[in-house]
Amino acid sequence: GDEGASEAREEDQAATARFGDALRLAIGEEDEGPRRLINFEVDSSKIKEIKERCSKGLDWPLIEEYDFRNDHANPALQIELKATTHVRPYQSKALSRMFSNHRARSGIIVLPCGAGKTLVGITAATTVGRSCLVLSNSTVSVEQWYNQFRMWTTIDEERITKFTASEKKMPHPDGCILISTYNMISFAGQRGREAEEIMNFVKSTEWGLLLMDEVHVVPANTFLTCTTRTRSRCKLGLTATLVREDGKIEDLNFLIGPKLYEANWLDLQAKGFIANVSCAEVWSEMTPEFYKEYLRANKAHQRLLYAMNPNKFRACEYLMRTHEERGDKVIVFSDNVFALQKYARRLKRPMIYGATSHNERTD
Template identity: 75%
Template sequence: MESTADGADDTSGCRDFRRELELKQHAASRPLWVCPDGRIVLEASSPVYAQALDLLVAISEPVSRTRHMQEYQLTQYSLYAGASMGLRTQDITAGLERFSKCGLPEEVRAMVAECTERYGKVKLILRNDRYYIECPGDGAAFDALLHDAQIAEMRVLRDAAEEIPDHLRAAAAHGGGGGGAGSIVGLMGAAAFDEDEPSFSRLEHRSFEVDASKIKQVKERCNEIDWPLLEEYDFRNDADASALPVELRPETRVRDYQQAALGRMFGSHRARSGIIVLPCGAGKTLVGITAAATIGRSCLVLCNSAVSVEQWYQQFLMWTTVPKERVTKFTAGTKERLHPEACVLVSTYNMISFPGRRSKEALEVMADVEAREWGLLLMDEVHVVPANTFLTCTIKTKSRCKLGLTATLVREDDKIGDLNFLIGPKLYEANWLDLQAKGFIATVSCAEVWCPMTAEFFAEYLRQPVAVGRQLYAMNPSKFRACEYLVRFHEARGDKVIVFSDNVFALKKYAIKLKRPYIYGPTPQHERMMLLEKFKSTSEWNTLFISKVGDTSIDLPEANVIIQVASHFGARRQEAQRLGRILRPKARFAGDSTDPPPPPLSLSRDVLHYYHYIIIITSLSLHYDTQEMFYSTKRQQFLVDQGYAFKVITNLVPDGQDELLYSTQRDQLDLLREVLTDATSAEAQAEDAREAAEVEKDSGGAAVYGGGGVSRKRASMSELSGGDGLTYAETSRRSAPAGPSQRHGVFKQIDKARQQQRGGR
């Protein structure tokens, strides 16, 4: 990298750290490069790699984790997460100093100190259906919160005669300074009753109540003024909540990385709210069930779909001793009454957040859900929570602890940061390559298959609108032939194949022509379960076509080949979720009981191979001139950052394969006419309306269609894709940068210093 002067930026605005960082003695044996901007590079070949990795997982966010070099970034929330695990400022700086090849930059020391010294000083407590903010032993934090104008508007002011929390009553009784309820209220909420009161030294626990309906705003404001809320649940000493009779079965075995993740949650002998990130197939469900069994109180599990609800329901009964009558489901088709005492309820985000008219049975269940204080709110696929629809779930339900589970903590709409105050910091994230090396997840070969468009399809692609163009490259005959070739090739080997298509027309056309089953939005629940069960346990159907309803929360451990023929936009998360369908290894470890034994497969080898194909369209000259090429590059970015490499195949189908469909020009022209006709047909619009109605029905409302006719409306891309209400929006991260008030003071100082350096050149 070129530099204009010592310590200055180069012409591209990048800093030359070679001139700023001085190597220590024995630097070659140290694995970390710690840069002044909080960026950390880890050498995976170091003999102390494992120890350095443990530190980085606790205090930083992974950016890229390739096989030999890994990159991490210190952030405000990652340092909060480290502090929540009991790491002090000096622990973090000493650890970085020990592993760093250079002296620890002063900017990093200041960043660590600023972010960790305040964390844990302010706590959010749920008690008797009321939320309290407590500042144990810290008068400065208490004064700052009470005198903040926005938090003042969200405080709840009650009469002195009303119920006072027991711990405050005891503190006032032993702390002197007057007696009676009136003096307790005066001490507990002095700013509410006497804004001029400067000191609260007579109370060990300083507390005030906040409006339960404004918890999101309270958390967000506390983060903005650098007093982040810590949510911990002292479940061992909770005598108010009834206990749930649940334990893990003796034969259940929790793997070492699952134990590490749970250790981050229960490290302080309390249940700490936060997020655990594990790859698909690595056992996130068992981690959540173990957390629920450890807390031993009522648990509310929220999932993406009814299929996922059924799987969680069965997994609770499989891995724990909880009585069956205490595990209930709440979906559009199943509205079971909750057990009057502690229980486990498994439902969907849509069912809890649905704003429309409900049936009588659903209203009764929802009233019970909202009235209860749940010991644990367990959120599967937690990356969907920031969406406005699902955000309601965290407001409607009251829980003492929240645990989010996901394989891909990424979104395309800049809302992923909201999880830090809606749920909590990231507690643990596993390294995909490390789990792969240990055999816990499968080693997958990823390939991009380039299929040139036929001349007729490419001419129409250049002429037609964008929406029709997507239909054209989804149904390109070269792509169809490549898909058919791969399906027949892998079925002959005894493999189990899943073919994904976000385009419903293409999904049905491929499946019907190839005589294979398919699942998409309007597919009835019982039919979905039947098809999935046949795919898992029989050799009758070794290939299953599925829309994006199969992206998340569907357990298909037998599949070992993924073929993707049509996708929308550049969603990195969707790409990783689809790869995750085949990450569970089929060759089990001896004595590993966390997965049920696989069904017998008629294979000619002992070890299965795993393949992930992405079939995309290029022009006649193989140039990057179709939208699908652009989106494919973006979609793969997350997997590349996890260490995966993609092989490009330009000539997949060998010559002489005339038995494949659409091999003649006449068949290709017939297909072209069919595609162009379908793009604007009334039947296609009606199909979109039926699928949209199915989404609403799954959400808990009445179906739009049925009875007299079909409701028609303007179609959207999400409705065309066969999903269950999930959306993927392509946005620019640069278009909506975080405002100054949303950034931590340390990071604003770094930005200011950079601007001054550039201005002084």
């Protein structure tokens, strides 16, 4: 088994080297003569492999550009920003990095939370002016994207649709905005008739723009499935951070494209575009009874004990009521569902977690 794996790695390295030699020869790196423009078609089933080898094996990341102004093969989408829509200077700067040279360049734009990533994506879609597939990580986000498109643009209601577990309207065939989730597109199980028809439409359509929200949180396999099941001329990823828990952030370079722009959150904060953040840590000693139990409990029980520490609950209640009296909006976060439920009931406040239905979330 080890010997076979070693041979496979050697063969892969040799293939990468041959591919690199061919590219160097094609662009004239081996001689001092003039550079040449080489055009060749790539087997669509090998595009991911070539992009990955160029990015990781050769350190020559490919640049994907879409000449949308001269695209006469795909139907134009009648969509513009409303006259009342205002794009901020840093949003314009981010978009200028994407649309340099009068083409749409695939890549990732990084903006902090609250800086208007959604409007950047919407403006990109209106600029390209072709069918756009928007992918987000939840049904709530789908609803938000839909409402934002209706708020900021002139898109006709018949040209924008949602594809979720509860909404399955067939998109307009002559140019549309389709908003869905990564899970809906990557789902591998059996679908109902309506969902299957929409998926066939998604797969057969050449999307002018594939707009991907929160690319840092999407599982690698799910993300890969979404990019391989769809055909798009340009990909734009939006995120607040280029940090992934699985450490596969570099994969985004060849699956989407390079980082096009990253805003400095301190600059945006200083100019009043995003809120000032003040972080404080509140230590809450355990009660004697809880601490005694904590010392002899297993790790899972220990986590529950420190989450339910009565002193911590009282500190949380005090902070919540103090800020409510000031008219502040308050979110209490817990990574323990049991603790979340107990806090919500004792504090008599609504809660949202994985089992919360879509209707409850939006009410």
